[in-house]
Amino acid sequence: MSGTTFITRARVRRTMADEWHSLPADDVLRRLDASPLGLNASDAARRLARIGPNELVRTARISPWRILLAQFVDVLVIVLIIAAIISAVLGTLQGELADLYDAILIVAIVIMNAILGFVQEYRAERSLEALKGLAAPKAHVLREGGIVAIPSRELVPGDVTVLAAGDRVAADARLLEAAGLRLNEASLTGESQPVVKAIEPLPRDSFVGDRKNMVFMGTAVEGGRGKAVVVETGMATELGKIAGLVQQETKEETPLQKQLDRLGRQIGIAILSAAALIFGIGVLRDPGHIELMFLTAVGLAVAAIPEGLPAIVTISLALGLQRMIRRGALIRKLPAVEALGAASVICSDKTGTLTKGEMNVRILLAGPRSYEVTGEGFDPKGTVKADGSLADLAADAALRKLLECGVLCNDATLKRERDRWVVEGDPTEGALVVAAVRAGLDVGAVRTRWPRVAEVAFTSERKKMSTLHAALPPSEVQEILAVPEGERHQRLQDLNLVLHVKGAPERILAACSHHVVDGERKPLSDNDRRQYLF
Structure with missing residues (x-):
């Protein structure tokens, strides 16, 4: 070419x-x-x-220095920095330790505020790595x-x-x-x-x-x-x-940023106006102490500045961001937490957005007997009860066979990732695995004892999935699967095979001739089918 x-x-x-x-x-x-x-x-x-x-490539990496410097551009933070400088100057000129302590306190608040904001936004800048993890x-x-x-x-x-x-x-x-x-x-x-x-x-x-x-x-x-x-x-x-x-940088300010900037300007204007008024009145009343009046006006202006406000806002947003991260949200800019909170209407597709993507089995029917399954999400902690008593798989053959069918005719696996349980595979199939574990079934042992030798996948036309299993060591199963299809069928006919099927209730019931009642195999009547369906 x-x-x-x-x-x-x-x-x-x-x-x-x-x-x-x-x-x-x-x-x-x-x-x-x-x-x-x-x-x-x-x-x-x-x-x-x-x-x-x-x-996936990074199109525009924001340097850590830019993220750090961005923490000092808010109007209120600038006012605090000016207040710290003035307090330090006053403390030096007057020899007052209180003013120096004020300056140190204000600087500490500004630095703590900057560190909090920097840490949160620097972590969020690694959001591309989270997307790379999907590849x-x-x-x-x-x-x-x-x-x-x-x-x-x-x-x-x-x-x-x-x-x-x-x-x-x-x-x-x-x-x-x-x-x-x-x-x-x-x-x-x-x-x-x-x-x-x-x-x-x-x-x-x-x-x-x-x-x-x-x-x-x-x-x-x-x-x-x-x-x-x-x-x-x-x-x-x-x-x-x-x-x-995700990597695009937008300059639009959030409602909170606009309000804080406006508040910072208003505070600055109000404090300067009050300081000028106090200085003017003091000079008119006592023209001989102009320097004292100036220092007094400046000291009152510094005292009126709300030093803790930026830190309180940053801490509140950081706590909100951490809660959202734990829930799986990806947020790059700290003020975006408040912007989301200011939304009055959110338009979204509820499926997968307001739901967890987790399924749970709540009721099991094994023959005419009903079982209640407890537990949340994919956590295997839970119980399976009948009439208030814990199910006993050793004594309840119908329930045991039902659960074994659910985990054998199944491609899902349950595993623990960090601090939570997750399912690899279809959530519905995962729910069947979790229900079996809650009942006390050893899923790994069942799948090892009955390896799959053939399957017919679920389709929208069949509305069911079928898997064929043999009580053979895994090595022998792999040997059978490796032979040509014609020879494979002949070898399978000589084995003790079990077919497991799961799917739409009406399709399964139509294919069944018997069911298990109190441990006994009995014919399945039309009335029995109606009871299972309704």
């Missing part, structure tokens, strides 16, 4: 940023001069040299038909990536294949529910959150599998655009 041709295509690619989802997959490949089998190594290297690495370190791509793992920074437009459950998407890409593919796009759109992906073209004016034939950098694969051709990398991705916006 000639260099001139590639540059032309690169320009076309940049103008196509908002159109990839509206084109058939074949057209996307043709415009990128790519193949479903992926790029060869030399072609990928040429593209990488011309387009650059697939990474995947590795990507699986096709190179001349074979799957290889490469650093995600080496991805280029035209690369074909292979996606599987647990992967994090390394670049914006147009889907070529999707089999039950579900992605968590909360990091990009705020939508807590996983998005089911498809490959059909969509209208050109579709919003980013509605582009179901696209996958985006920083989002996570929760289930299924797929292949996609990379169309945008680095700062040209949707996550890159967010990174660019």
Whole structure:
């Protein structure tokens, strides 16, 4: 491929940023001069040299000195600095230690205020690193038909990536294949529910959150599998655009900053006016003590300055910022905390914004028996009770089998990150895992004892997921999965297999002929089905 041709295509690619989802997959490949089998190594290297690495870059780094100096430009802080200088001068001229102490106190307040503001804003300046943390370190791509793992920074437009459950998407890409593919796009759109992906073209004016034939950098694969051709990398991705916006420096003052500046000017004018009035009256009454009157007026002016106000404001904002950070908010400028508090109306999509993205099982039905599940979020602390008594899995076969099915026909995992529990995978599947742990089930042991040998992914048409399990050591399972499909089916027929299915209640009940009641297998009647549904 000639260099001139590639540059032309690169320009076309940049103008196509908002159109990839509206084109058939074949057209996307043709415009990128790519193949479903992926790029060869030399072609990928040429593209990488011309387009650059697939990474988020800092467009404008604000130096720590600028952040520190910005803490001293408020009108009220300037008034305090002037007051400190005057107090120091008065203390030196009059030999009064009280004035020197006042100067030291004011300087200490100004410095403490500056340090608090600097620390908070310097931490927030590292917000780009938080976005970089969403990017995947590795990507699986096709190179001349074979799957290889490469650093995600080496991805280029035209690369074909292979996606599987647990992967994090390394670049914006147009889907070529999707089999039950579900992605968590909360990091990009705020939508807590996983998005089911498809490959059909969509209208050109579709919003980013509605582009179901696209996958985006920083989002996570929760289930299924797929292949996609990379169309945008680095700062040209949707996550890159967010990174660019985060780094933009705006000069607009918040309502609090405007009020404090106005208050500082008013205080300055009022104090100077009062000092001038006191000085004038004193001189008129006692012309022989002009110096004393001047020092008295200046001393009263300094005493009238509210030295603690800037520190109180900064401390209050810093406390509010820390609370918001603990709740997952990203704030670059300290006064923005107050600006958000001054908002009277916030327009947003409630899903994923006002919700936590966490699911919880509250009621379990195992046969005719009902169980109450307690606990909050994904924390495994909680209980499963029936009629006020803790459930006993050893004695309750129906509940045990129900929970085992819930964790085996499931791709989610529960783990602890820092000081909280999180789920990797679909939140609904995560809720089933958490409920099983609260009931006392050893999820790891169950999954080890019954490894998965086959599956049929959930789709909107089937409305259910099916997994096939065998009581075999993991090494034997991997050996079976490695053989050709025809031979694999023959070997599976000779094993003790268990099929687990979960999905929409009406679909599951329609496929069932029996249920377990008081530990016994009994026929499932139409009346039983109605009771389960209603």
